[in-house]
Amino acid sequence: MHFRYKIEGGDFTNAGSTASAVKKVLKQLNIDPVIIKRTVVGIYEAEVNIVAHAYNGVIDVDIDENRIFARFEDAGPGIPDITKAMEEGYSTASEIVREMGFGAGMGLSNIKNNSDKLEIISQVGKGTTVEITNYFNSK
Amino acid sequence: MKVAELITQLSLTAFTGKAGLDREIEGGYVSDLLSDVMGHSQAGQIWITLQTHKNVIAIASLKDLSAVILVKGNTPGEEALAQAIEEGIPILGTQMDTFEIAGRIYNLLRQPS
Ligand SMILES: Nc1ncnc2c1ncn2[C@@H]1O[C@H](COP(=O)(O)OP(=O)(O)O)[C@@H](O)[C@H]1O
Numbered sequence: 001m002h003f004r005y006k007i008e009g010g011d012f013t014n015a016g017s018t019a020s021a022v023k024k025v026l027k028q029l030n031i032d033p034v035i036i037k038r039t040v041v042g043i044y045e046a047e048v049n050i051v052a053h054a055y056n057g058v059i060d061v062d063i064d065e066n067r068i069f070a071r072f073e074d075a076g077p078g079i080p081d082i083t084k085a086m087e088e089g090y091s092t093a094s095e096i097v098r099e100m101g102f103g104a105g106m107g108l109s110n111i112k113n114n115s116d117k118l119e120i121i122s123q124v125g126k127g128t129t130v131e132i133t134n135y136f137n138s139k
Numbered sequence: 140m141k142v143a144e145l146i147t148q149l150s151l152t153a154f155t156g157k158a159g160l161d162r163e164i165e166g167g168y169v170s171d172l173l174s175d176v177m178g179h180s181q182a183g184q185i186w187i188t189l190q191t192h193k194n195v196i197a198i199a200s201l202k203d204l205s206a207v208i209l210v211k212g213n214t215p216g217e218e219a220l221a222q223a224i225e226e227g228i229p230i231l232g233t234q235m236d237t238f239e240i241a242g243r244i245y246n247l248l249r250q251p252s
Pocket residue numbers: 045049050052053054074076077078079085086090091092093102103104105106107108109128174
């Protein structure tokens with residue numbers, strides 16, 4: 001099963017719609033609720049990062065019987081220091097974005113804590129690709 | 140405790156009318172940082188916040204929270220309200236500040252029923 005979503009930078013009103021769509025699909029597939037919850041957190045945060053930090057992006061979600069794989073590819077400024085970006089509390093979000101409650105610097109650590117596999121590849125001045133995998137029978 | 144009962148006990152405003160009044164409140168979470176709520180709230184909790192925009196409802200829905208309470212007389216944005224009604228997630232309001240409303244709810248939820 002494959003889905004593709006397009007995301008525009010700055011479009012906060014629709015942030016979360018991919019996570020919401022994926023949640024519905026996983027529920028229909030009777031996936032373990034604990035795994036659905038974890039997956040939803042990761043997808044939400046990666047989606048919001050495109051909205052908050054990049055210009056635009058494409059999300060590809062692939063689901064088979066063993067796992068869900070989500071790939072977030074954006075055109076944007078990229079991340080100069082991924083290790084630093086992963087630190088809880090580190091954020092380059094603007095003041096306006098922070099006032100809305102985004103930009104707590106917890107997004108990437110939320111993704112890390114809620115995924116079985118996380119890969120981030122970034123090129124400064126070009127964009128960022130985030131890949132999340134969660135297995136359905138990972139106990 | 141049901142949302143409807145909490146409204147009565149604490150004289151809360153229900154911005155969303157009848158939406159979600161029979162949802163069960165199993166606890167609470169207090170935060171104005173969206174990622175904090177995303178990462179650490181639990182299903183069934185009522186979320187106490189001063190954030191009023193639509194993303195609050197997106198998170199409440201994704202996390203299966205029971206309701207949202209806006210403190211200090213804050214009112215929901217139009218889009219937040221429409222979304223909340225559509226999803227059946229109550230948005231409630233109080234004049235109390237976060238400390239006071241959280242304390243009240245804490246006591247109510249821990250009373251033997
Ligand atoms: N897709 C992205 N493009 C560019 N920078 C990003 C992206 N995702 C994350 N970052 C950088 O990593 C930092 C930390 O991200 P995160 O932990 O999600 O916190 P927040 O989004 O709240 O700032 C961001 O502030 C930003 O500098």
